[in-house]
Amino acid sequence: MSRYSRLYYYTLLGAIGGLIGWQISNVLGLSFTGYLYLNEVVVGGLIGFCIGALIGLSEGLAAKTPLYALRSGAITGLFGMIGGAIGLPIAEFGFQLLGGEAWTRALGWAIFGGLIGAGLGYSSGSQIWKPALGGAIGGAIGGALLELARTRLSDPLVGKAVGLGLVGAAVGALIALIVLLLSRAWLEVVTGKMKGTEFVLDKFIHANGPSAYVGSDALKADIVLPDPDIAPQHALLKGADTHMTLKDMSRQGTYINGRKIEMAKLENEQAIRMGNTQMVYHEKR
Amino acid sequence: MKKTFRLTLQILALVGLLVSMGFAPQAQEDANIQITQIDTTQFPRVTFFVSITDADGQPLAVDANRLIIMENGEQIPLDQIEGIGDVGPITTLLVMDVSDSMNSAGKLDSSKAAAHEFIGRMREEDQAGLVSFNTQVQTVQAITSDQDSLNSAIDSLKAGNNTAMYDALMTAVDQLQGVEGRKAIIVLTDGLDNSSSADADDVVNRIGEVGFSISTVGLGEPGVTTNDTGIDEPALQDLADRAGGVYGYAEDQEALTRLYETYAVSLQSEYQITYTSPAALRDGVNRSLSVALAPVGGGSPVVNQDSRYNPGGLVPEVAQPASWPFFAVVVIGLAALVLVPMVFTNWRSGSTTHVAGSNGHSARASTGKPMVKTRPRPRIKLK
Numbered sequence: 166m167s168r169y170s171r172l173y174y175y176t177l178l179g180a181i182g183g184l185i186g187w188q189i190s191n192v193l194g195l196s197f198t199g200y201l202y203l204n205e206v207v208v209g210g211l212i213g214f215c216i217g218a219l220i221g222l223s224e225g226l227a228a229k230t231p232l233y234a235l236r237s238g239a240i241t242g243l244f245g246m247i248g249g250a251i252g253l254p255i256a257e258f259g260f261q262l263l264g265g266e267a268w269t270r271a272l273g274w275a276i277f278g279g280l281i282g283a284g285l286g287y288s289s290g291s292q293i294w295k296p297a298l299g300g301a302i303g304g305a306i307g308g309a310l311l312e313l314a315r316t317r318l319s320d321p322l323v324g325k326a327v328g329l330g331l332v333g334a335a336v337g338a339l340i341a342l343i344v345l346l347l348s349r350a351w352l353e354v355v356t357g358k359m360k361g362t363e364f365v366l367d368k369f370i371h372a373n374g375p376s377a378y379v380g381s382d383a384l385k386a387d388i389v390l391p392d393p394d395i396a397p398q399h400a401l402l403k404g405a406d407t408h409m410t411l412k413d414m415s416r417q418g419t420y421i422n423g424r425k426i427e428m429a430k431l432e433n434e435q436a437i438r439m440g441n442t443q444m445v446y447h448e449k450r
Numbered sequence: 451m452k453k454t455f456r457l458t459l460q461i462l463a464l465v466g467l468l469v470s471m472g473f474a475p476q477a478q479e480d481a482n483i484q485i486t487q488i489d490t491t492q493f494p495r496v497t498f499f500v501s502i503t504d505a506d507g508q509p510l511a512v513d514a515n516r517l518i519i520m521e522n523g524e525q526i527p528l529d530q531i532e533g534i535g536d537v538g539p540i541t542t543l544l545v546m547d548v549s550d551s552m553n554s555a556g557k558l559d560s561s562k563a564a565a566h567e568f569i570g571r572m573r574e575e576d577q578a579g580l581v582s583f584n585t586q587v588q589t590v591q592a593i594t595s596d597q598d599s600l601n602s603a604i605d606s607l608k609a610g611n612n613t614a615m616y617d618a619l620m621t622a623v624d625q626l627q628g629v630e631g632r633k634a635i636i637v638l639t640d641g642l643d644n645s646s647s648a649d650a651d652d653v654v655n656r657i658g659e660v661g662f663s664i665s666t667v668g669l670g671e672p673g674v675t676t677n678d679t680g681i682d683e684p685a686l687q688d689l690a691d692r693a694g695g696v697y698g699y700a701e702d703q704e705a706l707t708r709l710y711e712t713y714a715v716s717l718q719s720e721y722q723i724t725y726t727s728p729a730a731l732r733d734g735v736n737r738s739l740s741v742a743l744a745p746v747g748g749g750s751p752v753v754n755q756d757s758r759y760n761p762g763g764l765v766p767e768v769a770q771p772a773s774w775p776f777f778a779v780v781v782i783g784l785a786a787l788v789l790v791p792m793v794f795t796n797w798r799s800g801s802t803t804h805v806a807g808s809n810g811h812s813a814r815a816s817t818g819k820p821m822v823k824t825r826p827r828p829r830i831k832l833k
Contacts, residue, residue, distance in 0.1 A: 174788065181784045184777065190765050191772035195732040199492065201762045208765060223788075257764045262655050265736045265760030273764045315766060321733075322770040326780070329765070 170361070171223075172345060175337035178219040183307075183333020185219075186212030187326050202254045209253025210246045213281045216333045217245015220285060220340070232383040233391070241285055248284025248300075252277040267316070271308035278304020278336045285340060295347050295367070299339030307332030350409060350448040352379075352402075357392060357442050364388045370404040377402040379439065394440025405430075409448070411437065480505045481512070483741050485757040486663045486694045486720060487632060493761045494730035499537060499632050500721045500741050507696065507712060509719035518742040519725055526725050537720040539575040541593060541629045543622040544568065545615075545637040547669075549584040552609040557640050557669055560703035564710040565604045568636070569597050571714035579625060580604060583618030584611035585645050593625065615639050616646035619653045619664065626662060632720065633662040634695070636713055638706075640670040642682045650685065654692045665695030665713055669706055672699060694757075732763035 189211045195204045221241025222234050260273035282300020286293040311328025318324040350366040369377045380386030382397035390399075396415040403410050412428040413419035420438040421429050431437075437444045481502055488498040500517070502510045519526040544565055552558040565580070572578060572595075579593035580603045591603035619637060626633045653664070666689055668681035683699065690697040698713075700706035729737065737760070742753040 170791065173791065177784050177788045181781055181788075184781055184784070188772055188774075188777045191768070194767050195763055195765070196493070196767070201491070201493070201732070205762075205764075212765070253764065257762055260734065260764045261760055261762065264758075265734060270734060270764060277764070320770070321766070321768045322773060323776070325766060325768055326776070330780070 169345070171363075172338060172341040174223040175220050175341040176334050177337075178223045179216055179303075179337020179340075180330045180334035182216030182219040182337070183212070183329040183331070184326060185215040186333065187329035189215070190329070191322070191325075202257065205254040205257050206250045209256075209277065210250030212329075213249020213252065213284060214242045214246035216281060216336060217248070217285050218242030220245075220337055233389045236383050244284035244287050245281050246284070248281040249277065252280030255280070267312045268309075270312045271305045274308025274311065274332060275301045275305035278302075278307065278332060281336060282340055295343045296340040299341075299343035300336045303335030303337070303339040304332060307335045349450070350446075352388065352437075353445045353447060354390070355443045355445055357390075359390065359442070366402065366404075366409065369402055370406070370409065372404055372406045374404055376404075381440075390439065390442050392440040392442045395442060399439050402431075408432075409446075415439070481510050481743055482507075483743060483753070484694065485739060485741060486634070488739065488757060488759045490759050490761055493732065494727040495724060496727050496739075496759070497722065497724045498739065498757075500723060501716055501719070502721070502743065503716065507698075507716075509716050511719070512743060514721060516744040516746070517721065517723065518744055519723060520740045520742065521727060521737050522729070523738065523740075524728070526728070531723065531725045537632050537718060537722050539573075539577070539631050540717050541577040541579075541626065541631065541633040542568075542717065543579045543581055543593070543626060543633075543635045545581045545583065545618050545622050545635055546607065547584075547613060547615065547639040547641070548582045548607050548609045549613040549639075549641060550610050551613075551641050551670075555670065556703070558607065558609050560700075560706050561638055561669065562604050562607060563703055564638075564700075564706040566601060567707045568710040568714050569600045569604070571711065571718075572597060573718065576718075577629075579622075581618055581622050581625070582607055583614050584609070585614055586611070587614065587618045587621045589621065589625070593629065612645040613639065613641050613643050614646040615643040616648040616650060616653055620648045620656060623653060623656045632717070632722070634717055635662070635664045635693075636667065636695075636710070637664060638667040638669060639686070640668070640681065642680070643685070650689050650692070653689065657693060663695040664689060664693035666690045666697045667706070667709060668697070668699045670701070727761070731767040731769060732761045733766040733768070734760065734763035735766075736760050 186208075190208050193204075193208055193211075195201065195208065197207075198204055218238045218241060222238035256273035256276040259276055260269050263269040263272065279297045279301030282303075283293050283297035285300070286296035307328060310331045311325065314324035314327040315321055316324075318327070344365055348365045348367055350370055352364045352366060354360055354362045354364075366377065369375060377387040378385065378398045379388045379390065379395075379400045379402060380398040381390055381392055381395040383389050385397050386399075388402070394417055396417060399413075399415045399417070400419045401412045401414055403412065409431045410428060411419065411421070411426070411431055413426060417440060418425045420426065421431075422436050423438075431446045431448075433446070433448045435446045437446060481504060484501045484503075486499045486501050488496065490496055502512055504510045519531065546561055546565065548558070552561065569578060575595070577593050577595045578600055579589070580591040580600060582588050582590050590606065591600055594600065615637065619635065622635050622637075626635070657664070666686040668683055668686050671680045672683050681699070683697070687697040689695075696713075698709045700709050723741075727737070736758050738756045738758055740753055740756050
C-alpha cells in the first residue's frame, strides 16, 4: 500500500475499529467490576486492539497476503491493546485530576490516542513518536468532537458512536499523515501484486537501532514480499545514521541498479531487485 | 421627568428593603457545613464526610436527621440514603516542620507537646503517622494505631536546615492514597517554604477534587519579615481552603495544643453519609454535591459551599442499550468504502493491459481490441 492510500485505509479502518470499540464499551459499560480503573484497562485494551488490529490487517489485505494480514493484524492489535490498556486508565486519571471539565475530556482522549499510536508505532516501521503524536492529535480532535456530540446531539448513544468513530478515524488518519509527512526513508515495490506498496524504514535508520530482514516468510521477515523467488530471509537492511546498507543473504542474489551486490550503501531512487520483485529505495535527508 | 422616575425607583427600593427586613425569617443558625472528603470508588454508592462547626470553629452536634443531601440541586430521597452516622476510623498524617527556625522560642517543644495531645485523643481504631521536613522529607513513623510508637517518634524529632513543606505534603498524600475511610493531613510550619520542588497546585492536584483534607497550622510570628522568615499565612490559608481543611494560627504552646485538640475533636465529630446517586451512569460529567441543615422551627437552612465529584467515564456510559442495527449499518457502510478502491483497481486491471510505449510510458488498450501481452517493464530507469 502506498503512503497515500495508507491515509485512506487507516482513516476508514480506524473508524471501524473505533465503532467496534463503541459497541464493546456499550455492552460492557464501565461498572462490570467494582474497580473503575480495572474496567478502564479492559475497555481501553479492547478499543486499542480493535483500532490496531484493523489498521494492521489493512497492510496485509492490501498486499493480498492472508498470513501477512493476520500477522500484521495480530501484532498491531496487540500493541494497540497494550497502548489502550495503559492509556485509558492514565487518561481517566488525568481527566479526574484536572476536574472532569469538558476540555479535559479532549486532553484525556489525546493521552489515550497517543498511547494507542505509540503501541502501533512500536510494531510499524516508523519511529514511535510519530504515530504517537498523530494519535494524540487525533485523540484530542476525537475527544472534543465526542464532547460536542454528547452535549449537542439529542441521542447520547449516537453522540458516543460519532465520537468514538471519529477518534478511531482521526487516530488512523493522523498516524498515516504524520508518517507520510515525516518519513525519511521508505522502500517502494514497483512490480508484482504488491505494486505500489511502500515500507517505511525510519525505525531502521539508526546505527544502534534494529535492522530489517527483507524476505518472503511472513513470520521471519520484517519486510514481507510474497514472491517464490525470494528467500525467507533474503537480505538485511541496516542503518548507519547517515545512510542505509543492504546486505544480500540469499543464494538467488540481490541486485541494485542491475548489478549483483553482496553489501552496498543505498542511495535515493536506487532500483533494487530481489527474485521477480522490483523496488525503489527513497530517502529524504 | 427623569428625576421623578429615579426618585420613584429609590423609594420603591427602600420600601422593598424595609418589607424584606420586616418579613425576614428568624436569624440563620450559626453553623458552618463543610464536605471534607468524597469517596466514589463504589459508585453509584457515594460516601462522603461532613464537618459541622459553630462560629468559633468548634464541632457542633446536630441531629443527623436534619441533614438534607442534594445532588445537582435535587434532594436525594430518604430511601436512597443508606446511612448517616459517625465518621468511623480516621487516619491522620501529622506533617511537622523541623527546619532550623523551629529551634528558636521553644517552637519544636511546643509542636511536640501539641502532637502528643493529638495522639492522646486518638480512638482505639484510629491511625496516625508522622512525616517531618526541612530540606529533606522523612517519614519518622509510618501509619500505625500504636500510640507508643507515635509518641516515641514525636520525641525523636530534631530541627535543622531549610523548609520544604510542599515536598513533605506530596509524600504525605502518597502515603494516604491507599488508605480507606476518613483521612486527613495536619501540617505545621513556622516559616516560608523556601526549598520545595513541588508547589500548592501540585499538592491539590495530587489529592484530587475532594480526596481528603489538609488542615494547616502556622506557629510563631505571622507575616513575612525582611529576612524572609515568619509564617506565610495567605499561602497556608489558601492551601487549607483548596484542600477542604482549615487554617489555624498559634502564637505559643498553649494555643497550639488547643488547636490540635480542636482538630482531633472536629475530625472525630464528622458525619459519614452514604447514598445512591440518582444519576447512576459513569458518564464523566461532574455532579455538584451539597448538604443543608434543615432549620429547627423557623429560619432558613444552612447550606455548605457546593462540592463536586466526577464518577469517571472518559468513555461515557449511556442509558440506551447497544444498538446492533445501527452498528451493523455503519460498519457495513465503512467496509464498503474500504472495498471501493480495491474493486476499482481490480476492474481496471481486468479490463486493460499495460503496454510499454516507445517513450517508456504505458499506454492502454481497450478490451475490444486484441491485447498485446508483454512482460511488464520496470517503471524505474536503471542507472
